[in-house]
Amino acid sequence: MSHPLAEIQWDAIVVGTGIGGGTIGRALAEAGHRVLFLEKGRGGHRSERNGLSEIFVPEARAARGLWPDPLHVTLNGQETAFYAPLGSGVGGSSAFYAATLERPERHDLDSSDSHPSGGWAVGFDAMLPWYEEAARVYRVYGTDDPLSPEPPLPLRNAPELGPVEKSLMDSFRAAGLHPYHAHTAIERLEGCENCLGVKCPKPCKMDGRSAGVEPAMATGNAEVLTEAEVIRIDADQTRVNGLMVRVDGKEHRFRAKRYILAGGALGSPRLLLASANENWPDGLANRSGLVGRNLMFHLNEMFALWPRDAIDGPATKAISLRDLYHAEGTHYGTIQAMGIRASYGEIVHYLNRMLAQSTLPGAKRLAPLSRIPAALAHRMLGSAQIFVGLMEDLPYPENRVTFDPDQPERLSVDYRYSSELLARRKAFRRAIKRAFKGHRRLFLGQQPDLNYGHPCGTLRFGTDPEKSVLNADCRAHDLTNLWVTDSSFMPTSMGVNPSLTIAANALRVASTFNEEPQ
Template sequence: MNTEKSTAEQLATVTWDAIVIGTGMGGGTLGHELARLGRRVLFLEKGNADLDPPPGAIIGDYAEQTFDLARLTDAEHADHLTRAGRSAWWYEDTTPGRKPKLFQPITGSGLGGSSALYGMVTERLFPEDFTPRANFADVGDSTVPDSWPVKYDEMVPWYQRAERLYRVRGTADPMRPDDDTDALLPPGPVTARNAKLADYLSERGMHPYSLHVACEYRPECKACESYLCAAGCKNHAGNVCVTPAVREMGATLLDRTMAVRLESTRTRVTGVVARRDGQTHTFRGRVVVVAASALLTPVLLLNSRSNDWPNGLANDHDQVGRNLMRHFMDVYVFRSRVKDRARGQTKELSVNDFYLVDGDKFGTLQSMGHVPPYAVLMNHSRGSRRLLGPMRPLARLGWQPVMQDRFIVLAAIMEDLPYADNRILPGRGDGKQGPLLELQYTVSAEDRARHQRFHRRVRSTLGRYTGSLLPPIHLSGIDMNDALGHQCGTCRFGDDPRTSVLNPDNLAWGLDNLYVVDTSMMPSSGGINPSLTIAANALRVGHVIHDSL
């Protein structure tokens, strides 16, 4: 079966070996592995997921470059985001003590999910990340566990397989001398601006290396982040896993299909109830794998209440939706010492000297790429449009040649700790009429103090790199609850059903056939991009499921 010839009605008559909800890094990778092993797999994807870009798709640039928010209706705005592979649903920040706020984060909706938009950074966690609680002097009332239910050494072979599958390129990190790099492909050529920056960091006693990136480095590469790649450079779950699984391995993909509820007995999921083109269908599989994201997976489980599961599926101990993490991502912008006007790939460097230092656990500092176009900043919200809109004519003349071509952008990613009250709850609508979900996230005093220490170290290291009296421009993301690029932790795996949703094999406690493999399974966020860890774990769980079938 395939998407072109099969209807939802036909697919609902089949009992699948595995139904995989979501085609991102977790679902796409796991579904590909099961299909490769000969299992009958059905992918359900909420967004448009044509295997080839359809006419009208917005690729190769930010969606905001194609419209002026002030001139669009809400429906037209949603259409532009959808054609750019982005979710157009509304969420609501209802954090206690803050004014409620509706927002639309940059998350994926389509083939590959959010991995189709990601910046291609595919790094392993550190071994210390698998024993997280010991890395922090003060955890307050955080629920961070002593250890993950799997060890780093157990994950190494799966990391290697994921690196090969996604054709990850880069060089060895000097801060991890014991890590193998056999699976890494050579990095692309370094731009003059980043070569100069690497020299400067080395002179300051740092240890820069080539960032691990799932990229083909084609000549027309644009370092795409937050938009769909037009050059075929980006290796994401859609083109690496889902497309070959459907075209070569017998898997089936049904897009524009939103799972709304899971039917179950006390011990098994018996059906996936989904909406497609205004119709409701129930799909059945021997195994159901949820990989809808750390935002939507808990909503699906909490909306799957029944007499057997009155608090929501897999939620006997009120853990579903809790322990939300999102990383604190700060941006440092400064003028390059080299006037190379690099328009191509600039996501090239990383330094992990801040990861663990003097008893403090911080995170990574890495290339972010270009300064976003002015239109992206202006259309972030209607408030931004009112503030920045009058500067549009000036921006058209100077933003690209000055800001985008002459400035370097580094991202500092810091680990945030899990707290029970930071959570996701079902919203009061469907994302179009009313918010699809509610998010509650408060930064703890301990995390805020650690963030300040991290910022002081980064600022001191970068110093006056530009040679001017001004330090780099610092844009802090610690209080931006709508910055959800690395959301994780809302259905954590662990050894104790009282404090986790999933067992060490990512099987929901109390259920025989429900697995979760997206970032919601992470019990701590680590201080680095989660994509490779999710892919590696999906490969591991894929073999667990294959053996169980």
């Protein structure tokens, strides 16, 4: 027997409910389209307030809205598996994010000799109104970047700084730096708990759920089906004809006029590769051979920094700086407060994560012993605040999402550190040391640290079908009714968190849906 929602011919089916899926689904529902969200994860309870955690039982992870299975990574030829910071539930990974929504810089998108991408298919000026609209939709607050020559975003007033934040801001300015209040997507309702890095039990934190799916549902034009795993896309040479979806152990066929992939830069290419057929032997929409390729992350350069005034206080997420964004003719990225303290529990978490990702023999068995160095580190770091340099990654075709037909549900990637990346990382660390001279500081790692929560680039958009998977409107070059609105479309990773760009692009793509698909 067919699922009741499979009996409906939808105007649009959106696969995934994170920032990209939630945003475009809301825009389409508000425009009068009938929208169905398909979400692999569970619906959960609106009052949940759990964060990303090192829970190793798939059922327990699924119940908490976490991706239930390990990410399998072949890093520089060495295979390992660990739980990445990925969500699986309404809101996707955005339900756990720290709500930082920063706009990139002009040179990130526009054609430039200083950037190896050669520019995006849609330039900075064309994206500006969509960044502004995304900032309004996501209720972003903060202060303007003093180094930016661009029109400011329509930011809401930021809350008053605390003593630690003010001390850091003052000492940064005295050192010749240009800090500003980070751009953050929180409504700050009565009783707001600033749920940065954890699920928000109220509609305070603006994410794919609170700013996307829930407003879409409120229109009466949208439905969401959870625990619905899309296992295959059925298509002929030019059109998608349906989605095969597993619900309660049974397969159902769902149909729509338009199909929108928003399952993330790892999930969306994997689904296209899993949908190979006689018309698409190498994977759906893969005439270019680039589906899954050009995978990028950011590199995290974490360091502890002590306020000069030697005052103690809660962790801050309020501070961003772009002094090193594009410095010395080199693409580095944003430096921002992480919103965590160098507490015992946080140190245990990061040590265990490093051990889980290590390729050294026996490293994983050392996890129970991580509490001893964590206690020593906590005593040494004391009142330090944790900052991160978010360094841009560049696209290389050999870095990719992989697919094994014998293990179709497995999420796996192959990544190699380029010599260019390693050299730029060393230069970034030297630049950070110079920029914060006079502040007590300590780098928290020696090895490169990929930000597995920021994958992008695996279905890049462009104007040349031989060099891209999607066109400028993020529609597959050779399929007239298939679009992608997650971070897969990005040809470069930029030097900022990708969330605002994902939301802005989703709004832009929705605006093109004013006619029936051909």
